[in-house]
Amino acid sequence: MSSGVAARPAARARKAHGERTRQSILERAVDLASAEGLEGLTIGRLASEMKMSKSGLFAHFGSKEELQLATVDAAREVFIREVVRPAFETKEGLLRLWKLCDIWLGYVRDGVFRGGCFFAAAASEFDSRPGPVRDRIAEIMKEWLAVLRRAVMDAQAEGQLEQSVDPSQLAFEFNALELGANWAFQLYGDRQAFARARDAILERLRRHATKSGASVLASPSKGKKGRVTASK
Amino acid sequence: MSSGVAARPAARARKAHGERTRQSILERAVDLASAEGLEGLTIGRLASEMKMSKSGLFAHFGSKEELQLATVDAAREVFIREVVRPAFETKEGLLRLWKLCDIWLGYVRDGVFRGGCFFAAAASEFDSRPGPVRDRIAEIMKEWLAVLRRAVMDAQAEGQLEQSVDPSQLAFEFNALELGANWAFQLYGDRQAFARARDAILERLRRHATKSGASVLASPSKGKKGRVTASK
DNA sequence: GGCGGAAACGAACGTTCGTGCTATATTACG
Protein backbone atom coordinates (compact mmCIF):
# COMPACT_ATOMS: atom_id res chain seq x y z
CA MET A 1 0.00 0.00 0.00
CA SER A 2 2.63 2.52 1.00
CA SER A 3 5.53 1.91 -1.35
CA GLY A 4 4.53 2.06 -4.94
CA VAL A 5 5.61 -1.58 -5.23
CA ALA A 6 7.39 -0.52 -8.38
CA ALA A 7 5.39 0.57 -11.35
CA ARG A 8 6.92 -2.18 -13.38
CA PRO A 9 4.28 -3.60 -15.62
CA ALA A 10 5.73 -7.01 -15.01
CA ALA A 11 5.13 -6.69 -11.30
CA ARG A 12 1.52 -5.88 -11.97
CA ALA A 13 1.12 -8.90 -14.15
CA ARG A 14 2.20 -11.07 -11.27
CA LYS A 15 -0.38 -9.68 -8.95
CA ALA A 16 -3.07 -9.81 -11.56
CA HIS A 17 -3.83 -13.47 -11.14
CA GLY A 18 -5.10 -13.22 -7.60
CA GLU A 19 -7.16 -10.19 -8.41
CA ARG A 20 -8.65 -11.83 -11.43
CA THR A 21 -9.79 -14.97 -9.62
CA ARG A 22 -11.15 -12.78 -6.87
CA GLN A 23 -13.18 -10.99 -9.46
CA SER A 24 -14.52 -14.15 -11.00
CA ILE A 25 -15.37 -15.47 -7.55
CA LEU A 26 -17.37 -12.33 -6.89
CA GLU A 27 -19.22 -12.74 -10.15
CA ARG A 28 -20.42 -16.14 -9.02
CA ALA A 29 -21.03 -14.88 -5.52
CA VAL A 30 -23.34 -12.16 -6.76
CA ASP A 31 -25.29 -14.63 -8.81
CA LEU A 32 -25.55 -17.11 -5.97
CA ALA A 33 -26.42 -14.53 -3.35
CA SER A 34 -29.10 -12.99 -5.50
CA ALA A 35 -30.91 -16.31 -5.53
CA GLU A 36 -30.06 -17.86 -2.17
CA GLY A 37 -29.50 -14.74 -0.12
CA LEU A 38 -26.34 -13.30 1.32
CA GLU A 39 -26.45 -15.69 4.25
CA GLY A 40 -27.31 -18.64 2.05
CA LEU A 41 -24.23 -17.74 0.09
CA THR A 42 -22.03 -20.39 1.58
CA ILE A 43 -18.29 -20.56 1.27
CA GLY A 44 -18.29 -24.28 0.68
CA ARG A 45 -20.94 -24.07 -1.97
CA LEU A 46 -19.25 -21.15 -3.65
CA ALA A 47 -15.93 -22.96 -3.59
CA SER A 48 -17.34 -26.09 -5.16
CA GLU A 49 -19.01 -24.07 -7.90
CA MET A 50 -15.68 -22.41 -8.57
CA LYS A 51 -13.92 -25.77 -8.38
CA MET A 52 -11.69 -24.44 -5.68
CA SER A 53 -11.01 -25.55 -2.16
CA LYS A 54 -12.88 -23.80 0.61
CA SER A 55 -9.67 -22.56 2.16
CA GLY A 56 -8.26 -21.30 -1.10
CA LEU A 57 -11.32 -19.26 -1.74
CA PHE A 58 -11.61 -18.18 1.85
CA ALA A 59 -8.12 -16.69 1.79
CA HIS A 60 -9.26 -14.07 -0.68
CA PHE A 61 -11.60 -12.51 1.85
CA GLY A 62 -10.57 -13.47 5.36
CA SER A 63 -14.07 -13.73 6.72
CA LYS A 64 -17.56 -14.39 5.56
CA GLU A 65 -18.58 -10.84 6.34
CA GLU A 66 -15.84 -9.50 4.10
CA LEU A 67 -17.06 -11.79 1.36
CA GLN A 68 -20.58 -10.48 1.81
CA LEU A 69 -19.42 -6.89 1.69
CA ALA A 70 -17.36 -7.52 -1.42
CA THR A 71 -20.35 -9.26 -3.00
CA VAL A 72 -22.63 -6.34 -2.24
CA ASP A 73 -20.18 -3.92 -3.79
CA ALA A 74 -19.80 -6.13 -6.83
CA ALA A 75 -23.57 -6.15 -7.22
CA ARG A 76 -23.54 -2.38 -6.96
CA GLU A 77 -21.16 -2.22 -9.89
CA VAL A 78 -23.46 -4.40 -11.94
CA PHE A 79 -26.43 -2.24 -11.04
CA ILE A 80 -24.62 0.92 -12.06
CA ARG A 81 -23.51 -0.63 -15.30
CA GLU A 82 -26.92 -2.06 -16.18
CA VAL A 83 -29.27 0.64 -14.94
CA VAL A 84 -27.74 3.94 -13.96
CA ARG A 85 -25.19 4.30 -16.74
CA PRO A 86 -27.60 3.51 -19.60
CA ALA A 87 -30.16 5.94 -18.23
CA PHE A 88 -27.54 8.62 -17.92
CA GLU A 89 -26.93 8.46 -21.63
CA THR A 90 -30.17 10.36 -21.88
CA LYS A 91 -29.97 14.05 -21.18
CA GLU A 92 -31.16 15.11 -17.76
CA GLY A 93 -34.82 15.89 -17.53
CA LEU A 94 -38.12 14.10 -17.61
CA LEU A 95 -36.93 11.56 -20.12
CA ARG A 96 -33.99 10.51 -18.01
CA LEU A 97 -36.26 10.11 -15.01
CA TRP A 98 -38.49 7.89 -17.07
CA LYS A 99 -35.53 5.94 -18.41
CA LEU A 100 -34.29 5.28 -14.90
CA CYS A 101 -37.59 3.65 -14.01
CA ASP A 102 -38.08 1.89 -17.29
CA ILE A 103 -34.60 0.44 -17.41
CA TRP A 104 -34.91 -0.62 -13.79
CA LEU A 105 -37.99 -2.62 -14.64
CA GLY A 106 -36.18 -4.16 -17.56
CA TYR A 107 -33.22 -5.04 -15.38
CA VAL A 108 -35.50 -7.13 -13.18
CA ARG A 109 -37.51 -8.62 -16.02
CA ASP A 110 -34.42 -9.65 -17.95
CA GLY A 111 -32.93 -11.38 -14.94
CA VAL A 112 -29.70 -9.46 -14.59
CA PHE A 113 -29.71 -11.09 -11.18
CA ARG A 114 -31.24 -14.51 -10.80
CA GLY A 115 -33.29 -13.51 -7.78
CA GLY A 116 -34.65 -10.24 -9.12
CA CYS A 117 -33.37 -7.00 -7.68
CA PHE A 118 -30.31 -7.90 -5.67
CA PHE A 119 -30.74 -5.07 -3.23
CA ALA A 120 -34.42 -5.56 -2.61
CA ALA A 121 -33.63 -9.11 -1.57
CA ALA A 122 -30.57 -8.15 0.44
CA ALA A 123 -32.36 -5.32 2.20
CA SER A 124 -35.19 -7.57 3.22
CA GLU A 125 -32.77 -10.20 4.45
CA PHE A 126 -30.62 -7.86 6.52
CA ASP A 127 -33.05 -5.25 7.69
CA SER A 128 -33.24 -6.80 11.15
CA ARG A 129 -29.60 -7.81 11.26
CA PRO A 130 -27.42 -4.87 12.30
CA GLY A 131 -23.85 -4.70 11.15
CA PRO A 132 -21.64 -3.45 8.36
CA VAL A 133 -23.42 -5.47 5.69
CA ARG A 134 -26.78 -4.01 6.51
CA ASP A 135 -25.28 -0.53 6.63
CA ARG A 136 -23.71 -0.93 3.22
CA ILE A 137 -26.93 -2.17 1.68
CA ALA A 138 -28.86 0.72 3.19
CA GLU A 139 -26.28 3.14 1.88
CA ILE A 140 -26.50 1.81 -1.65
CA MET A 141 -30.29 1.90 -1.73
CA LYS A 142 -30.11 5.44 -0.45
CA GLU A 143 -27.88 6.25 -3.38
CA TRP A 144 -30.52 4.92 -5.72
CA LEU A 145 -33.24 6.92 -4.07
CA ALA A 146 -31.03 9.99 -4.31
CA VAL A 147 -30.53 9.38 -8.01
CA LEU A 148 -34.28 9.24 -8.50
CA ARG A 149 -34.80 12.33 -6.40
CA ARG A 150 -32.09 14.17 -8.27
CA ALA A 151 -33.66 13.21 -11.58
CA VAL A 152 -36.96 14.67 -10.44
CA MET A 153 -35.29 17.91 -9.44
CA ASP A 154 -33.45 18.10 -12.73
CA ALA A 155 -36.69 17.62 -14.60
CA GLN A 156 -38.13 20.47 -12.61
CA ALA A 157 -35.12 22.65 -13.34
CA GLU A 158 -35.61 21.91 -17.01
CA GLY A 159 -39.16 23.14 -16.72
CA GLN A 160 -40.61 19.76 -17.69
CA LEU A 161 -42.11 18.92 -14.32
CA GLU A 162 -44.28 21.08 -12.12
CA GLN A 163 -42.46 22.79 -9.30
CA SER A 164 -45.18 21.73 -6.91
CA VAL A 165 -44.26 18.06 -6.82
CA ASP A 166 -42.15 16.91 -3.91
CA PRO A 167 -39.08 15.10 -5.30
CA SER A 168 -38.76 12.85 -2.26
CA GLN A 169 -42.39 11.87 -2.47
CA LEU A 170 -42.17 11.03 -6.15
CA ALA A 171 -38.93 9.11 -5.65
CA PHE A 172 -40.58 7.13 -2.86
CA GLU A 173 -43.56 6.26 -5.00
CA PHE A 174 -41.51 5.20 -7.99
CA ASN A 175 -39.23 3.10 -5.86
CA ALA A 176 -42.24 1.48 -4.22
CA LEU A 177 -43.81 0.66 -7.55
CA GLU A 178 -40.57 -0.84 -8.74
CA LEU A 179 -40.29 -2.95 -5.62
CA GLY A 180 -43.89 -3.97 -6.10
CA ALA A 181 -43.23 -5.14 -9.63
CA ASN A 182 -40.16 -7.01 -8.46
CA TRP A 183 -42.21 -8.66 -5.73
CA ALA A 184 -44.97 -9.77 -8.10
CA PHE A 185 -42.51 -11.09 -10.64
CA GLN A 186 -40.42 -13.02 -8.15
CA LEU A 187 -43.36 -14.55 -6.35
CA TYR A 188 -45.76 -15.19 -9.20
CA GLY A 189 -43.69 -14.80 -12.33
CA ASP A 190 -46.20 -12.13 -13.20
CA ARG A 191 -44.80 -10.19 -16.14
CA GLN A 192 -47.87 -8.01 -16.26
CA ALA A 193 -46.64 -6.38 -13.08
CA PHE A 194 -44.03 -4.54 -15.11
CA ALA A 195 -46.71 -3.03 -17.27
CA ARG A 196 -48.68 -2.09 -14.20
CA ALA A 197 -45.73 -0.36 -12.60
CA ARG A 198 -44.87 1.34 -15.86
CA ASP A 199 -48.43 2.57 -16.32
CA ALA A 200 -48.57 3.91 -12.80
CA ILE A 201 -45.27 5.72 -13.18
CA LEU A 202 -46.10 7.14 -16.59
CA GLU A 203 -49.48 8.29 -15.40
CA ARG A 204 -47.86 10.17 -12.58
CA LEU A 205 -45.25 11.70 -14.83
CA ARG A 206 -47.89 12.85 -17.29
CA ARG A 207 -50.07 14.28 -14.58
CA HIS A 208 -47.32 16.52 -13.31
CA ALA A 209 -45.62 17.27 -16.59
CA THR A 210 -45.58 20.83 -17.85
CA LYS A 211 -46.44 21.48 -21.45
CA SER A 212 -42.85 21.16 -22.56
CA GLY A 213 -42.56 18.02 -20.49
CA ALA A 214 -45.61 16.45 -22.08
CA SER A 215 -44.06 16.56 -25.53
CA VAL A 216 -40.97 14.79 -24.26
CA LEU A 217 -43.16 12.02 -22.93
CA ALA A 218 -45.18 11.68 -26.09
CA SER A 219 -43.19 8.93 -27.78
CA PRO A 220 -42.88 6.20 -25.18
CA SER A 221 -46.60 6.49 -24.55
CA LYS A 222 -47.44 5.67 -28.12
CA GLY A 223 -45.44 2.45 -28.07
CA LYS A 224 -47.82 -0.18 -29.38
CA LYS A 225 -48.12 -2.94 -26.84
CA GLY A 226 -47.40 -2.30 -23.19
CA ARG A 227 -43.97 -3.82 -23.23
CA VAL A 228 -41.21 -2.27 -21.25
CA THR A 229 -38.71 -0.78 -23.61
CA ALA A 230 -35.47 -2.67 -23.71
CA SER A 231 -32.44 -0.67 -22.75
CA LYS A 232 -30.77 -1.30 -26.05
CA MET B 1 -55.12 -42.09 11.98
CA SER B 2 -57.55 -44.57 10.53
CA SER B 3 -59.85 -45.45 13.44
CA GLY B 4 -61.91 -42.53 14.63
CA VAL B 5 -60.31 -42.83 18.09
CA ALA B 6 -63.76 -42.23 19.56
CA ALA B 7 -65.40 -38.85 19.34
CA ARG B 8 -65.76 -38.69 23.09
CA PRO B 9 -65.68 -35.09 24.28
CA ALA B 10 -63.50 -36.19 27.15
CA ALA B 11 -60.93 -37.37 24.70
CA ARG B 12 -60.68 -33.85 23.42
CA ALA B 13 -59.96 -32.43 26.85
CA ARG B 14 -57.09 -34.82 27.17
CA LYS B 15 -55.57 -33.59 24.03
CA ALA B 16 -55.90 -29.94 25.00
CA HIS B 17 -52.59 -29.59 26.79
CA GLY B 18 -50.51 -30.47 23.82
CA GLU B 19 -52.53 -28.17 21.65
CA ARG B 20 -52.04 -25.29 24.02
CA THR B 21 -48.27 -25.56 24.17
CA ARG B 22 -48.23 -25.97 20.43
CA GLN B 23 -50.07 -22.71 20.17
CA SER B 24 -47.70 -20.88 22.49
CA ILE B 25 -44.75 -22.30 20.58
CA LEU B 26 -46.20 -20.90 17.39
CA GLU B 27 -46.65 -17.50 18.98
CA ARG B 28 -42.96 -17.38 19.69
CA ALA B 29 -42.14 -18.88 16.33
CA VAL B 30 -44.00 -16.15 14.52
CA ASP B 31 -42.19 -13.49 16.47
CA LEU B 32 -38.82 -15.09 15.91
CA ALA B 33 -39.38 -15.78 12.24
CA SER B 34 -40.56 -12.27 11.55
CA ALA B 35 -37.21 -10.96 12.70
CA GLU B 36 -34.76 -13.69 11.76
CA GLY B 37 -36.57 -15.18 8.81
CA LEU B 38 -38.28 -18.50 8.40
CA GLU B 39 -34.99 -20.24 7.80
CA GLY B 40 -33.26 -18.44 10.64
CA LEU B 41 -36.07 -19.73 12.81
CA THR B 42 -34.15 -22.55 14.34
CA ILE B 43 -35.58 -25.40 16.35
CA GLY B 44 -32.84 -25.28 18.95
CA ARG B 45 -33.18 -21.57 19.43
CA LEU B 46 -36.93 -21.77 19.61
CA ALA B 47 -36.74 -24.60 22.12
CA SER B 48 -34.38 -22.73 24.40
CA GLU B 49 -36.59 -19.65 24.29
CA MET B 50 -39.51 -21.83 25.24
CA LYS B 51 -37.42 -23.60 27.88
CA MET B 52 -38.10 -26.90 26.27
CA SER B 53 -35.87 -29.57 24.86
CA LYS B 54 -35.32 -29.59 21.14
CA SER B 55 -36.83 -33.03 20.82
CA GLY B 56 -39.85 -32.18 22.93
CA LEU B 57 -40.64 -29.21 20.77
CA PHE B 58 -39.77 -31.04 17.62
CA ALA B 59 -42.33 -33.75 18.36
CA HIS B 60 -45.11 -31.22 17.89
CA PHE B 61 -44.31 -30.73 14.24
CA GLY B 62 -42.33 -33.64 12.93
CA SER B 63 -40.20 -31.61 10.57
CA LYS B 64 -38.87 -28.16 10.15
CA GLU B 65 -40.98 -27.60 7.09
CA GLU B 66 -44.12 -28.42 9.05
CA LEU B 67 -43.04 -25.96 11.68
CA GLN B 68 -42.54 -23.32 9.02
CA LEU B 69 -45.93 -23.99 7.50
CA ALA B 70 -47.61 -23.85 10.89
CA THR B 71 -45.79 -20.62 11.62
CA VAL B 72 -46.90 -19.06 8.37
CA ASP B 73 -50.50 -20.01 9.09
CA ALA B 74 -50.24 -18.64 12.60
CA ALA B 75 -48.96 -15.37 11.16
CA ARG B 76 -51.89 -15.36 8.79
CA GLU B 77 -54.27 -15.57 11.73
CA VAL B 78 -52.57 -12.60 13.35
CA PHE B 79 -52.76 -10.65 10.11
CA ILE B 80 -56.45 -11.34 9.75
CA ARG B 81 -57.10 -10.39 13.34
CA GLU B 82 -55.05 -7.22 13.21
CA VAL B 83 -55.76 -5.91 9.74
CA VAL B 84 -58.57 -7.56 7.83
CA ARG B 85 -61.09 -7.97 10.63
CA PRO B 86 -60.84 -4.38 11.92
CA ALA B 87 -61.20 -3.01 8.42
CA PHE B 88 -64.22 -5.19 7.82
CA GLU B 89 -66.00 -3.50 10.67
CA THR B 90 -66.40 -0.65 8.25
CA LYS B 91 -69.14 -1.05 5.71
CA GLU B 92 -68.01 -2.06 2.26
CA GLY B 93 -67.15 0.80 -0.01
CA LEU B 94 -64.49 3.41 -0.42
CA LEU B 95 -64.02 3.82 3.29
CA ARG B 96 -63.32 0.16 3.84
CA LEU B 97 -60.81 0.21 1.03
CA TRP B 98 -59.07 3.10 2.70
CA LYS B 99 -59.24 1.42 6.09
CA LEU B 100 -57.59 -1.67 4.69
CA CYS B 101 -54.61 0.37 3.57
CA ASP B 102 -54.50 2.63 6.59
CA ILE B 103 -54.69 -0.18 9.10
CA TRP B 104 -52.09 -2.12 7.15
CA LEU B 105 -49.68 0.77 7.51
CA GLY B 106 -50.46 0.97 11.21
CA TYR B 107 -49.88 -2.72 11.58
CA VAL B 108 -46.34 -2.31 10.33
CA ARG B 109 -45.66 0.92 12.21
CA ASP B 110 -46.88 -0.49 15.49
CA GLY B 111 -44.68 -3.54 15.18
CA VAL B 112 -47.30 -6.26 15.26
CA PHE B 113 -44.44 -8.34 13.94
CA ARG B 114 -40.92 -7.48 15.01
CA GLY B 115 -39.58 -7.58 11.48
CA GLY B 116 -42.29 -5.51 9.82
CA CYS B 117 -44.75 -7.23 7.55
CA PHE B 118 -44.28 -10.93 8.11
CA PHE B 119 -45.29 -11.88 4.60
CA ALA B 120 -43.23 -9.29 2.82
CA ALA B 121 -40.20 -10.71 4.58
CA ALA B 122 -41.22 -14.31 4.04
CA ALA B 123 -42.02 -13.77 0.38
CA SER B 124 -38.67 -12.20 -0.25
CA GLU B 125 -36.91 -15.00 1.58
CA PHE B 126 -38.68 -17.82 -0.22
CA ASP B 127 -39.32 -16.43 -3.65
CA SER B 128 -36.44 -18.38 -5.13
CA ARG B 129 -36.95 -21.44 -2.96
CA PRO B 130 -39.69 -23.64 -4.41
CA GLY B 131 -41.71 -25.84 -2.14
CA PRO B 132 -44.83 -25.95 0.01
CA VAL B 133 -43.73 -23.04 2.18
CA ARG B 134 -43.27 -20.75 -0.75
CA ASP B 135 -46.58 -21.86 -2.19
CA ARG B 136 -48.39 -21.14 1.03
CA ILE B 137 -46.87 -17.68 1.33
CA ALA B 138 -47.77 -16.88 -2.25
CA GLU B 139 -51.30 -18.08 -1.63
CA ILE B 140 -51.74 -15.89 1.42
CA MET B 141 -50.41 -12.80 -0.29
CA LYS B 142 -52.75 -13.50 -3.16
CA GLU B 143 -55.59 -13.56 -0.66
CA TRP B 144 -54.56 -10.11 0.49
CA LEU B 145 -54.41 -8.80 -3.04
CA ALA B 146 -57.82 -10.31 -3.67
CA VAL B 147 -59.19 -8.57 -0.60
CA LEU B 148 -57.90 -5.26 -1.90
CA ARG B 149 -59.24 -5.92 -5.36
CA ARG B 150 -62.59 -6.93 -3.98
CA ALA B 151 -62.72 -3.76 -1.89
CA VAL B 152 -62.15 -1.70 -5.02
CA MET B 153 -64.94 -3.50 -6.83
CA ASP B 154 -67.28 -3.04 -3.90
CA ALA B 155 -66.52 0.66 -3.83
CA GLN B 156 -67.38 0.77 -7.52
CA ALA B 157 -70.59 -1.14 -6.93
CA GLU B 158 -71.50 1.40 -4.26
CA GLY B 159 -71.00 4.15 -6.79
CA GLN B 160 -68.18 5.72 -4.83
CA LEU B 161 -65.40 4.93 -7.26
CA GLU B 162 -65.33 5.51 -10.99
CA GLN B 163 -66.12 2.44 -13.07
CA SER B 164 -63.13 3.18 -15.27
CA VAL B 165 -60.48 2.22 -12.75
CA ASP B 166 -59.01 -1.24 -13.06
CA PRO B 167 -59.37 -2.99 -9.69
CA SER B 168 -56.28 -5.14 -10.25
CA GLN B 169 -54.22 -2.12 -11.16
CA LEU B 170 -55.28 -0.19 -8.10
CA ALA B 171 -54.72 -3.17 -5.84
CA PHE B 172 -51.26 -3.58 -7.30
CA GLU B 173 -50.38 0.03 -6.70
CA PHE B 174 -51.67 0.10 -3.15
CA ASN B 175 -49.88 -3.09 -2.31
CA ALA B 176 -46.69 -1.72 -3.81
CA LEU B 177 -46.94 1.49 -1.81
CA GLU B 178 -47.48 -0.51 1.34
CA LEU B 179 -44.48 -2.68 0.62
CA GLY B 180 -42.50 0.46 -0.09
CA ALA B 181 -43.40 1.95 3.27
CA ASN B 182 -42.54 -1.30 4.98
CA TRP B 183 -39.20 -1.32 3.20
CA ALA B 184 -38.31 2.23 4.18
CA PHE B 185 -39.34 1.69 7.77
CA GLN B 186 -37.45 -1.55 8.19
CA LEU B 187 -34.29 -0.32 6.56
CA TYR B 188 -34.14 3.27 7.75
CA GLY B 189 -36.66 3.44 10.57
CA ASP B 190 -38.25 6.12 8.43
CA ARG B 191 -41.70 6.79 9.89
CA GLN B 192 -42.33 9.45 7.30
CA ALA B 193 -42.67 6.68 4.77
CA PHE B 194 -46.07 5.84 6.23
CA ALA B 195 -47.25 9.36 5.57
CA ARG B 196 -45.88 9.19 2.05
CA ALA B 197 -47.67 5.95 1.30
CA ARG B 198 -50.85 7.24 2.87
CA ASP B 199 -50.70 10.45 0.85
CA ALA B 200 -50.12 8.55 -2.36
CA ILE B 201 -53.01 6.20 -1.69
CA LEU B 202 -55.40 8.94 -0.62
CA GLU B 203 -54.51 11.03 -3.61
CA ARG B 204 -55.36 8.15 -5.87
CA LEU B 205 -58.60 7.43 -4.09
CA ARG B 206 -59.65 11.05 -4.34
CA ARG B 207 -58.76 11.27 -7.97
CA HIS B 208 -61.02 8.42 -8.88
CA ALA B 209 -63.77 9.02 -6.37
CA THR B 210 -67.23 9.88 -7.60
CA LYS B 211 -69.09 12.72 -5.97
CA SER B 212 -70.66 10.45 -3.42
CA GLY B 213 -67.30 8.86 -2.83
CA ALA B 214 -65.61 12.18 -2.20
CA SER B 215 -67.87 12.95 0.72
CA VAL B 216 -67.03 9.64 2.33
CA LEU B 217 -63.36 10.50 2.07
CA ALA B 218 -63.79 13.97 3.49
CA SER B 219 -63.16 13.19 7.13
CA PRO B 220 -59.87 11.30 7.14
CA SER B 221 -58.41 13.93 4.89
CA LYS B 222 -59.13 16.69 7.38
CA GLY B 223 -57.34 14.85 10.17
CA LYS B 224 -54.92 17.42 11.57
CA LYS B 225 -51.42 16.05 11.27
CA GLY B 226 -50.50 13.40 8.76
CA ARG B 227 -50.52 10.58 11.23
CA VAL B 228 -51.86 7.24 10.28
CA THR B 229 -55.04 6.56 12.13
CA ALA B 230 -54.69 3.92 14.78
CA SER B 231 -56.97 0.95 14.38
CA LYS B 232 -58.45 1.41 17.84
C1' DG C 1 19.25 -22.71 -10.53
C1' DG C 2 17.64 -21.81 -6.50
C1' DC C 3 14.91 -18.19 -3.53
C1' DG C 4 10.77 -15.96 -2.01
C1' DG C 5 6.20 -14.86 -1.97
C1' DA C 6 1.60 -15.39 -3.65
C1' DA C 7 -2.10 -18.72 -4.48
C1' DA C 8 -4.32 -22.84 -3.76
C1' DC C 9 -4.85 -27.06 -1.30
C1' DG C 10 -6.35 -30.82 2.22
C1' DA C 11 -7.46 -31.92 6.61
C1' DA C 12 -9.18 -30.82 10.86
C1' DC C 13 -11.30 -27.83 14.54
C1' DG C 14 -15.57 -26.69 17.22
C1' DT C 15 -20.40 -25.52 16.56
C1' DT C 16 -24.92 -25.80 15.08
C1' DC C 17 -28.23 -27.60 12.26
C1' DG C 18 -32.35 -31.09 11.55
C1' DT C 19 -33.68 -35.48 12.73
C1' DG C 20 -34.01 -40.06 14.73
C1' DC C 21 -34.43 -43.34 18.68
C1' DT C 22 -35.48 -44.53 23.55
C1' DA C 23 -36.93 -43.60 28.04
C1' DT C 24 -39.43 -41.04 31.56
C1' DA C 25 -42.91 -38.08 33.42
C1' DT C 26 -47.89 -36.64 33.23
C1' DT C 27 -52.57 -37.34 32.76
C1' DA C 28 -57.59 -39.47 31.80
C1' DC C 29 -60.45 -42.98 32.15
C1' DG C 30 -62.01 -47.95 33.09
Place this chain on the structure above:
DNA sequence: CGTAATATAGCACGAACGTTCGTTTCCGCC
Protein backbone atom coordinates in the same frame (compact mmCIF):
# COMPACT_ATOMS: atom_id res chain seq x y z
C1' DC D 1 -55.60 -48.14 41.37
C1' DG D 2 -53.75 -49.38 37.13
C1' DT D 3 -53.20 -48.86 32.36
C1' DA D 4 -52.69 -46.76 28.06
C1' DA D 5 -52.13 -42.68 25.60
C1' DT D 6 -49.83 -38.43 25.50
C1' DA D 7 -46.09 -35.10 26.33
C1' DT D 8 -41.54 -34.08 27.27
C1' DA D 9 -36.68 -35.18 27.95
C1' DG D 10 -32.03 -37.23 26.89
C1' DC D 11 -28.77 -38.61 23.80
C1' DA D 12 -26.61 -39.51 19.47
C1' DC D 13 -26.17 -39.24 14.48
C1' DG D 14 -24.50 -37.18 10.10
C1' DA D 15 -24.03 -33.20 7.60
C1' DA D 16 -22.79 -28.49 6.89
C1' DC D 17 -21.19 -24.33 8.62
C1' DG D 18 -17.03 -20.72 9.20
C1' DT D 19 -12.43 -20.83 10.35
C1' DT D 20 -7.46 -22.21 11.19
C1' DC D 21 -3.23 -24.51 10.14
C1' DG D 22 0.54 -26.49 7.77
C1' DT D 23 1.82 -27.77 3.32
C1' DT D 24 2.36 -27.73 -1.63
C1' DT D 25 2.38 -25.68 -6.21
C1' DC D 26 3.54 -22.10 -9.18
C1' DC D 27 6.21 -18.29 -11.22
C1' DG D 28 9.00 -13.99 -11.69
C1' DC D 29 13.58 -12.50 -10.26
C1' DC D 30 18.36 -12.29 -8.43
